[in-house]
Amino acid sequence: xxxxxxxxxxxxxxxxxxxxxxxxxxxxxxxxxxxxxxxxxxxxxxxxxxxxxxxxxxxxxxxxxxxxxxxxxxxxxxxxxxxxxxxxxxxxxxxxxxxxxxxxxxxxxxxxxxxxxxxxxxxxxxxxxxxxxxxxxxxxxxxxxxxxxxxxxxxxxxxxxxxxxxxxxxxxxxxxxxxxxxxxxxxxxxxxxxxxxxxxxxxxxxxxxxxxxxxxxxxxxxxxxxxxxxxxxxxxxxxxxxxxxxxxxxxxxxxxxxxxxxxxxxxxxxxxxxxxxxxxxxxxxxxxxxxxx
Numbered sequence: 001x002x003x004x005x006x007x008x009x010x011x012x013x014x015x016x017x018x019x020x021x022x023x024x025x026x027x028x029x030x031x032x033x034x035x036x037x038x039x040x041x042x043x044x045x046x047x048x049x050x051x052x053x054x055x056x057x058x059x060x061x062x063x064x065x066x067x068x069x070x071x072x073x074x075x076x077x078x079x080x081x082x083x084x085x086x087x088x089x090x091x092x093x094x095x096x097x098x099x100x101x102x103x104x105x106x107x108x109x110x111x112x113x114x115x116x117x118x119x120x121x122x123x124x125x126x127x128x129x130x131x132x133x134x135x136x137x138x139x140x141x142x143x144x145x146x147x148x149x150x151x152x153x154x155x156x157x158x159x160x161x162x163x164x165x166x167x168x169x170x171x172x173x174x175x176x177x178x179x180x181x182x183x184x185x186x187x188x189x190x191x192x193x194x195x196x197x198x199x200x201x202x203x204x205x206x207x208x209x210x211x212x213x214x215x216x217x218x219x220x221x222x223x224x225x226x227x228x229x230x231x232x233x234x235x236x237x238x239x240x241x242x243x244x245x246x247x248x249x250x251x252x253x254x255x256x257x258x259x260x261x262x263x264x265x266x267x268x269x270x271x272x273x274x275x276x277x278x279x280x281x282x283x284x285x286x287x288x289x290x291x292x293x
Contacts, residue, residue, distance in 0.1 A: 036158050037099040037110045038200075040182045041190040047210035048101035048190065056205050056277070059224050063274025067281035074288055091118030092160055101190075105178025106165040113160050116142075123153065141183040143176075154179050195234070204232070208248075218243060222276065229276035245271050252283045 041048050096112040113119055120142060124135055132144045132153070143154035152163040152175070161182065165175040181187065190196060190209075199207055204221035212235055219234040220243075231245055246256055246264065256264070264271050264279070271279075 037097055037112065038191040039189045040110060040159055040161070040187070041099065041101050042103060042181055043188045043190055043192070044103045044181075045101045045190050046103055047208070048099060050097065050099045050207045051280075052097050052205050052207075054097065055203075056224060059205070059273065061224060061273045061277065062227065063272055065274050065278045065281065067278050067285050070285050071281050071288070074285060090122050091115035091120070103178070103181075104166070105175070105181065106163060108164075108178075108182070109162040111160045113155055113158050116155065116157060119155055119160060138176075138180070138183075140185065141179060143179055150175075152179060154183070156183055199232075199234075202232070209234075220248075224273035224276065227273055229271050229273050231270075242269060244269055245276065246279075249279050249283055253286070254279065254283055 038050065092111055092113055099110040101108050101110075120135060123132065123144060130147060133147055135142050135144045141154050141156035143152055145152050150165060152161075152165075154161045154163060161179070163179060165178060191200070196207075196209060199209070199221045202221065203223060203225065205224045206222040208221070209219045218236060221232045221234075223230040223232070229245060231242075233243060236242075244265070246254075246261065250256065264275050
């Protein structure tokens with residue numbers, strides 16, 4: 001696996017949470033529509049990960065999820081911007097799905113926008129000037145660039161994008177091509193791929209897709225509707241054994257003892273939906289700890 005994958009994958013997730021104070025793990029939603037974020041994933045994406053929080057809430061999953069409460073306690077202590085009194089102040093859906101992907105230009109994290117004017121006003125008036133450059137209007141999108149970090153925030157209509165250019169792209173006009181691509185009205189999205197359409201049509205809650213032979217975990221989807229985290233693996237070599245769900249969390253840096261394996265998995269190498277969510281939140285929690293005040 002690419003040594004930078006884990007660092008960049010989790011860093012974008014942290015950035016989405018910390019920079020805007022968004023606590024998307026609260027899973028209390030009042031809308032139930034399929035995310036539009038997939039429309040911004042271009043055909044040239046190497047991989048993408050989509051956590052469909054609205055759909056997961058509909059499952060009303062039973063069972064203890066202790067790291068749900070741990071995250072709720074931890075997030076307010078993070079050394080980031082002070083949370084707004086009203087999440088609508090940000091103009092960002094505080095209950096957004098999260099979608100992360102990478103292509104030749106770099107790494108992206110996407111969240112849903114509820115009000116473009118509010119988001120623009122928030123970035124221009126509430127985020128310290130020493131953190132970001134002034135917002136620029138590119139016609140098809142707005143963007144700003146970090147003053148001390150090579151990171152971009154871009155938004156338009158229904159999406160906020162956190163973008164970290166790859167080491168080979170760096171900054172400047174070449175880096176902006178990565179934003180122009182995904183906000184191009186003529187963009188051909190990855191969701192047009194027949195295999196990916198079938199994955200979503202099957203009603204899966206979490207989707208991780210990767211091109212073959214790129215050194216990432218296998219393409220897979222997770223359905224949490226029946227109380228068990230039902231994994232569907234794609235591109236698996238014939239005759240090979242089914243991967244353990246714990247492999248995915250190990251790839252993100254989690255460590256497991258022999259007793260953990262027996263506690264988290266049943267005799268069929270399956271885990272409960274609540275266990276899957278708890279491990280997902282645990283992984284995020286461990287990466288957020290260093291950001292406490």
